[in-house]
Amino acid sequence: MATLVQVENLRKEFGNVRALDGVSFRVDAGEWIAIMGPSGSGKTTLINILGGLDTPTAGQAVVDGTDVARLDEAGLTRFRAEKIGFIFQQFHLVPYLTAVENVMLAQYFHSTTDEKEAQQSLERVGLGDRIEHLPSQLSGGEQQRVAVARALINHPKLILADEPTGNLDEANEEIVLSLLRELHNEGHTILMVTHAPSIGRLADRRIEFAHGHLVQAAVASLKPELA
Amino acid sequence: MFWRLVFQLLRGSRGRLGVAILAIVSGAAVISALLNLDLGVQNKLTQEFRTLGANIVISPASGAPAQISGAEVPSLMPERDVLAALQQLPSAQVSAAAPYLYIVARAQNIRVVVAGTWPDQAQKLDATWKLEGNWVRSREDQSQCLVGRNVARRMQLALGNPLELHYMDRSAQCRVAGIVDAGGSEDNQVFASLSAVQSLANLPGQIGVAQLSVTGTAQIVADYAARLAAALPQYQVRPIRQVTEAEGALLGRIRLLIVSMVLLILILTALCVLGTMAALAMERRKDVGLMKSLGGSISRIVGIFLAEVGVLGAVGGLLGTILGAALAYWMGLRVFGTAISPRWEVFPATIALMIVVTLAGALPLRMLGNVKPAEILRGE
Ligand SMILES: Nc1ncnc2c1ncn2[C@@H]1O[C@H](COP(=O)(O)OP(=O)(O)OP(=O)(O)O)[C@@H](O)[C@H]1O
Ligand SMILES: [Mg+2]
Numbered sequence: 001m002a003t004l005v006q007v008e009n010l011r012k013e014f015g016n017v018r019a020l021d022g023v024s025f026r027v028d029a030g031e032w033i034a035i036m037g038p039s040g041s042g043k044t045t046l047i048n049i050l051g052g053l054d055t056p057t058a059g060q061a062v063v064d065g066t067d068v069a070r071l072d073e074a075g076l077t078r079f080r081a082e083k084i085g086f087i088f089q090q091f092h093l094v095p096y097l098t099a100v101e102n103v104m105l106a107q108y109f110h111s112t113t114d115e116k117e118a119q120q121s122l123e124r125v126g127l128g129d130r131i132e133h134l135p136s137q138l139s140g141g142e143q144q145r146v147a148v149a150r151a152l153i154n155h156p157k158l159i160l161a162d163e164p165t166g167n168l169d170e171a172n173e174e175i176v177l178s179l180l181r182e183l184h185n186e187g188h189t190i191l192m193v194t195h196a197p198s199i200g201r202l203a204d205r206r207i208e209f210a211h212g213h214l215v216q217a218a219v220a221s222l223k224p225e226l227a
Numbered sequence: 228m229f230w231r232l233v234f235q236l237l238r239g240s241r242g243r244l245g246v247a248i249l250a251i252v253s254g255a256a257v258i259s260a261l262l263n264l265d266l267g268v269q270n271k272l273t274q275e276f277r278t279l280g281a282n283i284v285i286s287p288a289s290g291a292p293a294q295i296s297g298a299e300v301p302s303l304m305p306e307r308d309v310l311a312a313l314q315q316l317p318s319a320q321v322s323a324a325a326p327y328l329y330i331v332a333r334a335q336n337i338r339v340v341v342a343g344t345w346p347d348q349a350q351k352l353d354a355t356w357k358l359e360g361n362w363v364r365s366r367e368d369q370s371q372c373l374v375g376r377n378v379a380r381r382m383q384l385a386l387g388n389p390l391e392l393h394y395m396d397r398s399a400q401c402r403v404a405g406i407v408d409a410g411g412s413e414d415n416q417v418f419a420s421l422s423a424v425q426s427l428a429n430l431p432g433q434i435g436v437a438q439l440s441v442t443g444t445a446q447i448v449a450d451y452a453a454r455l456a457a458a459l460p461q462y463q464v465r466p467i468r469q470v471t472e473a474e475g476a477l478l479g480r481i482r483l484l485i486v487s488m489v490l491l492i493l494i495l496t497a498l499c500v501l502g503t504m505a506a507l508a509m510e511r512r513k514d515v516g517l518m519k520s521l522g523g524s525i526s527r528i529v530g531i532f533l534a535e536v537g538v539l540g541a542v543g544g545l546l547g548t549i550l551g552a553a554l555a556y557w558m559g560l561r562v563f564g565t566a567i568s569p570r571w572e573v574f575p576a577t578i579a580l581m582i583v584v585t586l587a588g589a590l591p592l593r594m595l596g597n598v599k600p601a602e603i604l605r606g607e
Contacts, residue, residue, distance in 0.1 A: 044605065053520055053601040074524065081522020088604060092517045096239025097232075104228055109523040113228040150521075 004029040004157060004189050005050065010059035012045050012212075019045040020056070021212035027191065029157075032184040034200035035193045037209030043193045044162055046209075050191065051084045051160045052076040064157045081110045085151030087161035091143040093135040093150075100131045103150045110154040121149040125179060141172025148179050159183065161192040165199065177202060233534045240507060244535075247503040247588075248543045251581055254496035255547020256554060259577040261485045263555030267567030268478060280354040281323075281438035281467060283452050285309055288463045303328075303433040304462060306421075312458040313439075320451055322442050323351035326434035328424050332417075333393045335382050340416045341392060343424025343434075346373060352440050353409065360386040360405030369423040372401035375414040379406045390417070394427045493584050500588025504536065508591045515595045516603030525596045532592050540585030544578035551577065 005027035012020040019042045027033055035043050048054040049061050052068050055076075061068045064083055071079055093102045103118040122131055125145040135143050144164060151159055161180070165173040177199065184190055184204075192203065200206050208215040237244060287302040306326050313324060325348035332341045346363035349356070363371045374384055384390060388403050401419055408414065425431050441451045448466055456464035511532075518528050552569035559567030 048601040051520070053604070054599075077519070077522055077524045079522075080520060084522075086520055090604075092513070092520075092604060094514050094517060096235045096514075098235075101231065101235065105232070105518070105523075106521045108228045108232070109518065109521045109527065 002029045003027070004031075004064055005191070006060070006062040007046075007050075008060040008062075010046070010049065010061055011057045012042070012049060012054070013057045018212050020049075022059070023212070023214055025207055025214060027189060029189050030184075030187045031205060032180070032190045032203045033192065034203035034206045035191060035209065036195070036197075036200050036206055037215070041209040042212040043209055047160050047162050047191065047193060050158070051086055052079045081154070083157045085154070085156035085159045087144070087147050087151050087159065087164045089163040089166040091135070091140070091147050091167070093143055093146055095135050098132045098134055099127060099138065099146045099149075102135070102146055103153050106150045106153050118149075118153060121153050122146065124152075125149045126175070139172070141168050141175055144168060144172065144176050145179065148176065152183070157189065159188055159190045161190065163193050163195065165194070165196075173199075229531065229534070232531050233538060236531065236535050237538065240510070243503055243507055243510070244539060247500050247585075248539055250496050250499035250503075251540060251543030251585060252547040252550065254492050254499075254584070255544045255577050255581045256550040257492050257547075258489050258580065259548040259551025259573050260554040260558065261489055261551075262573045262577065263552055263567060263569055264558060265482055265485045266570045266573070267555060267559060268563050268565070281352045281440050282448055283439040283441055283455065284465050284467060285437040285439070285455065285459060286435070286463050286465070288461060303430065303435055306432050306434045308459065309434065309437045309462075312455060315458055316451070316454055320441050320443050320447060321439055323348045323440040324437065325349070325352055326421055326437045328421060328428070328430065328434045330394060330424060330428045330430075332427065334378075334390055334417070337381060339378055339392075341394075341424055341427075342416050342418050343421040343428075344418055345421060346371070346418055349373065349418060352438055353407075353413070354440075355409070356413070357408040358405045359408070360403070363404050363420075366420065367422070369399075369420045370401055371404040372420070373405045373407050373418040374403050375416045376406050376408045377414045378417055379403070392417070392419070392427060395429075397427055397429070399423050399427045493580060496581070497584045497588045500536075500585050501591060504589045505591035508595055512595070512598055513603055515598045516600040519598065519600040520604060529592055529595060532595070533586065533589060536585050536589040536592075537582055540582035541578060543585070544581030545574075547581065548574050548577040 003026050007026065008024050010020050010023040011018070021042075023042075023046065035046065037043055045054065049056050049068060050063060052071065053076075056069050059069065063079075066079060066083070068076070068079065093099075094105060097105060099122055100115065100118050103121055104113045104115060107113040107118060119128075119131055122128060125148050127142060127145055127149070130138060130142060130146075133142075135146070138146065144167075148164075151161075164180070165176050168176060180190060180192065181202065190203075192199075194200050285304075287304050309326060313321070325345040328343040330341050330343070331338055333339070345366035346368070347366045350358075350362045358373070359376075360373075363373065372390060374382075374390065378384070382390070384403050384406075386403055386406065390401055390403055392399050392401070399419070401423070407418070421434070425433065439455075441448050443451075452464055452466045515528055519525070552573070555567050555569070559565050
């Protein structure tokens with residue numbers, strides 16, 4: 001399979017804190033990767049760099065042929081709009097916008113808006129009847145499903161999910177995970193940060209972090225266990 | 228989507244933006260009121276003729292008194308000349324006319340200005356007087372007079388009291404028919420029959436000034452004054468404007484004051500908007516970080532916010548301008564006694580000023596450019 005993400009000797013320093021210290025790995029298109037490790041080990045930092053929200057101190061991070069480390073501000077903006085779909089732990093919906101408008105916002109920054117398509121993507125995450133609701137009128141699980149719809153709307157090459165179920169109860173966690181599983185089955189490439197080993201096991205592979213280093217990569221697919 | 232976003236953001240922050248729009252509306256209202264007043268009053272009071280009471284004065288050409296009520300009239304003119312000229316011209320437009328002869332007489336050993344006139348015309352020529360008692364109905368009636376309210380107070384005169392006037396070695400007597408409250412120098416004068424004053428002063432057939440009340444448009448008044456001037460080349464014929472030149476000069480200085488007040492209000496409004504926008508920018512840091520993470524460029528994001536602010540300025544400006552025009556109209560009536568109609572040029576000027584000021588107040592939005600989405604979205 002084609003390599004979608006290639007990280008080479010990636011380093012990120014915040015002052016004298018080394019959040020990432022020589023990280024290298026690759027991800028094939030269509031893979032579902034779980035990024036694991038203790039708090040402060042650099043997981044979010046990695047996601048931010050891969051998503052073009054932050055720039056590395058040294059090293060390469062190539063996503064779909066683009067080395068994010070070399071992009072300027074405008075380039076990063078385009079990169080985020082075109083290649084990345086983010087799902088955050090805190091959902092991060094715009095509180096003044098309805099569910100469908102939150103999805104359309106991503107369309108707007110990407111190219112043009114298409115309300116029909118935005119509605120369909122909400123229907124697909126099971127929110128066909130919540131289209132005009134404001135985030136404050138939605139449960140946490142529903143908000144996260146809006147975020148999933150928003151992450152998908154521009155057909156991104158890479159979906160980056162930083163603890164997507166961290167703020168959800170078990171039932172909602174299950175809904176969001178089954179959505180991710182669906183996306184994976186459709187061929188999307190997903191990098192998902194999680195603390196929970198049970199969730200990590202759903203992925204094809206786990207990448208384990210400790211103190212900015214990779215502890216263990218390329219763990220064999222655990223899918224047989226699931227079956 | 229752009230305007231939908233702008234509208235939703237406006238709605239979402241309506242509490243905070245309410246404060247800003249209040250500042251903008253009141254700023255615009257005061258500015259538009261001031262501008263309307265400035266343009267309106269200046270024009271109206273200095274260009275238009277008085278519509279109430281006397282609006283044309285005839286006086287001797289040399290050393291003519293600046294004020295019709297002036298006590299010292301150095302030169303006189305024959306009553307006959309003036310009446311002849313008036314009779315020559317069509318009388319339909321003249322609602323009232325009267326000659327005046329001013330002398331300084333003594334009464335109860337107090338010096339007092341006595342105006343000899345046709346008292347029957349006073350009611351129309353001095354339409355703003357408040358009178359206690361009765362007007363004098365006949366101009367031949369030498370037995371009655373009107374006294375100013377200060378005169379009445381000083382001399383303790385009540386309605387019906389006799390008043391004895393002395394001039395040199397002559398004297399005349401009249402009864403107080405009415406007490407005048409004019410709110411001006413007339414309050415210190417006595418108004419008696421012209422013929423009585425002429426014989427008291429021994430100036431038979433002489434008058435100091437004549438006043439006319441001509442009804443009609445400004446054009447009619449001006450035309451009439453011109454024809455009167457042609458008929459009386461040896462005298463000065465002067466239309467009275469709503470405001471004298473001295474008052475006009477004062478208005479000029481008021482204009483300076485108004486301009487500085489407008490500037491001050493603009494600055495205050497900008498400051499108020501600035502405060503609100505700074506708070507709003509802080510509040511929206513997270514949304515901006517998120518928009519950036521979705522691939523929104525800072526110019527597009529700030530563009531949305533600026534449009535929001537622009538709408539605020541335009542709507543606030545419009546509301547305020549209308550309010551201000553109404554305020555100016557009301558103040559015109561109340562303060563200047565003239566109806567000030569809104570000037571169309573004030574509307575775009577005020578609205579444009581408000582939009583500019585509001586955008587200037589939106590300067591804090593610049594700091595949104597520095598928002599680092601990675602830090603903002605890291606969570607709380
Ligand atoms: N903006 C920053 N300035 C300074 N230090 C930072 C910054 N961002 C992250 N760090 C540091 O970098 C290290 C890695 O942080 P990161 O957020 O990537 O950890 P994480 O693995 O996501 O942890 P968690 O599981 O708690 O989310 C931490 O020590 C953190 O304090
Ligand atoms: Mg993290």
